[in-house]
Each structure stands twice: as structure tokens, then as C-alpha cells.
Amino acid sequence: MSKSVTYQNVNKIYDEKGKNPVHALKDVSFTIEPGELFCLVGPSGCGKTTLLRATAGLETISSGKMFYGDVDISTIPPYRRNIGMVFQSFALYPHMTIFENVAYGLRVRKVPKDIVKKKVTEVMELVGLQEELKRNPSPTALSGGQQQRVAIARALVYDPDVLLLDEPLANLDAKLRRYMRAEIRRIQKQTNITTIFVTHDQEEAMAVGDRLAVLRKGVVEQIGTSDDLYSSPQNAFVSNFIGKMNFYNGSLVSVTDEFAEAKVDTTEITVRVPRSRVHLEDPSKGDIVLIGGRPEQLYISKEKSNNSIRGTVKIIQHLGSFVRYEIEMPPEISKINFEIDMDSLQKDVKEGDEIEVYMKEDKISLFSPDGREL
Ligand SMILES: Nc1ncnc2c1ncn2[C@@H]1O[C@H](COP(=O)(O)OP(=O)(O)OP(=O)(O)O)[C@@H](O)[C@H]1O
Ligand SMILES: [Mg+2]
Structure with missing residues (x-):
């Protein structure tokens, strides 16, 4: 079952008691619907990664609350949040085969061997790597786009409640990036896992997301579909960032x-x-x-x-x-x-x-x- 993600007056201040506090998230409040593919978009330093890491529990928040469905997860540690995460750098394990990379999250969860095999095969089919899995090389023997698919498979294999993607396409060339946008939409719609996709590229956000939140200096400026934001921007910043x-x-x-x-x-x-x-x-x-x-x-x-x-x-x-x-x-x-x-x-x-x-x-x-x- 897909879960909603809700932020209630979330604030994040880095180095709060230090000399140079940074107010990275300011009173962020909104809800992502179950099964939604939601984009966080905004210029560099606006707080996208901070919000994503806070959602995963990798960053504590200074005030406010976060919920998965009805459950308050604000203080639940990351390993109990059942999150799948994909990073810009792929962060695959080069000394393991692609099978072992994808299986990792299941092994940690002590899933029986035959189910591991079944799940890895299924998810590699989902991301279009069934042929590569037969060869089962190390990820270093794959192209950038294929490595990114392995990273997505690894995050999906244990059926996370929420999938978090931080600039997942930034290391790919322009053509592959456009192709992978559609792939991510296809995979997300097939699995129906609530997904948050971070990018600083407005065109990518408009192409990928069901809805988008435009962030600026830690503030959510506007939320809507690509069409809402393009046709009815509420301020000069959004109007000139989205188009x-x-x-x-x-x-x-x-x-x-x-x-x-x-x-x-x-x-x-x-x-x-x-x-x-x-x-x-x-x-x-x-x-x-x-x-x-x-x-x-x-x-x-x-x-x-x-x-x-x-x-x-x-x-x-x-x-x-x-x-x-x-x-x-x-x-x-x-x-x-x-x-x-x-x-x-x-x-x-x-x-x-x-x-x-x-x-x-x-x-x-x-x-x-x-x-x-x-
Ligand atoms: N560990 C940290 N300590 C202090 N300040 C930080 C830390 N991490 C991020 N910041 C600051 O918080 C703000 C938001 O950073 P964040 O990484 O969330 O931005 P972003 O929107 O992901 O940017 P980019 O598009 O460049 O990845 C920035 O001003 C950044 O300098
Ligand atoms: Mg970032």
C-alpha cells in the first residue's frame, strides 16, 4: 500500500547553536499523496537535499513534524523508515556483482535465498536489465544509464514505502537523461510507490512530476502540476523559474x-x-x-x-x-x-x-x- 508523506511546519537550521546558523527549511508544510511522483525543484542551495535527507531520517529537523500516512516519523531512525534512496553518484558497491548490489537490502533484512533470487530477477526486469543480470558483471562494467538503473532496482527491491531520488539523472548525458525521465515515470507508475524526485532542472521536473513544489531559500513558493505552475505562477520568481x-x-x-x-x-x-x-x-x-x-x-x-x-x-x-x-x-x-x-x-x-x-x-x-x- 502506498503511503502519503506529510510535512507540518518543518524547519531545519544547520549549526543552530553555532556562530553561522543556516536556516535551510522554513516552515515547510504540504502533503504528497499516496502513489504520487512528486518533484522538489529549485535553484542550488534552496534546501531540496535537506528536505529529502530529513524525509529519510538522515538529517534531524529543528522543529515541526513529518508523517508517513498517519504515523509520525519525525523521530524514527532511518533504518526503521522503510525508505528506498537513489543518489546522483549512484553509490553502487564496485566489488559486488550487480545481483549482489540489488540483493543487498534483502540480505540485510534476512530474506530467504529463493525469495531474494525471485525479487532481484523481478526488479531487474522492471528496470530493463534482465540481459545484464544473466552476465552479472560488476557495476563498473556497465554504462552510466545502466548503473543508474541498478541503483533504482536496489532501492525498489524491498518494496519501500517511499522512494527518494536526489538528482538521479545529473551524471548522465543530455539524451540519456531525457530518456530516463520517461523510464522513471514508467517504473514509478508500475510500482505505484510514493516517490520524491529532486532536481534543479525545471524542465526535468515538469517532465517527470505529477506535481512539483518550487523551493527558494528554504521556502515552498508554490505547489501544483506543471500546467498549474506554467499557466498560473503566483509570483515573479516561480514565473521565471518554471519557464x-x-x-x-x-x-x-x-x-x-x-x-x-x-x-x-x-x-x-x-x-x-x-x-x-x-x-x-x-x-x-x-x-x-x-x-x-x-x-x-x-x-x-x-x-x-x-x-x-x-x-x-x-x-x-x-x-x-x-x-x-x-x-x-x-x-x-x-x-x-x-x-x-x-x-x-x-x-x-x-x-x-x-x-x-x-x-x-x-x-x-x-x-x-x-x-x-x-
Ligand atoms: N551540513 C550542513 N551544514 C551547514 N549548512 C548546510 C549543510 N548542508 C547544507 N547546508 C546549507 O543548507 C542550504 C540548503 O542546502 P541543500 O543541500 O539542501 O540545497 P540543495 O537545494 O540540495 O542544493 P543543490 O541543488 O546545490 O544540491 C544551503 O545554504 C547549504 O549551504
Ligand atoms: Mg542537493
């Missing part, structure tokens, strides 16, 4: 219960945004805001109008189904170049050209400028 968001500097002109109107700095251009896409606490006239549009929510044209802003085309990248234009904007509007995606190559637009930038007004969102940086 790209271009920001115009602006100010709020008016607010009602239904709409807010914002003006792009130093221009007369205004946008009217429905209240559901206004992510400001207590908005009021005159507030400084960021006007956000994703690459596909802006467009370029040679035609100038009252609603356009002139920028300079820096780089044009043909990316298969779309073309990405990197545009330098006037510095008072944005110091960071915009990325604008067009369905097709604009034949008359070259790198170095001046170009007019427009918003698809019905798609635009407003954010508070706080915490925009990664």
Missing part, C-alpha cells in the same frame, strides 16, 4: 474587483489584466509592478504603433517548431533581454535590426517586483 517570463517595469494605474490596469514605465502603453492574473498583495494605484509576458505571449513586428516598444534584435535561434528572438529593450523598461517566440521565421528580420515589440494583452500577468531574482 521564461519577460518583465516590463510598470506601475499600477487603477484597480477594481475585476481588473487592474498597469502602465509600462516611460510610455503611454497600458494593459488591463483580469484580477485572477494580478499577483499583488493589496494592490493600489501607483504601486510599482512587473508586467509579465511569456515568450509566446509577446510578438514582434516591423509595424510601429502606439502600443509597441522599439527594441533591437540580438540573436535569432531556430528551434524546430518555433523561432526564438532575443530582443534588447530600452533599459528603463527591462535591463534583461526579452525572449520572444514566433511560430515561424520572420523573413524580413535580421540580427541587429530594430523591431517593434507587442504584448498579447489578454495573456499578460502582473507581479510584485519582490523576489524577482533567482
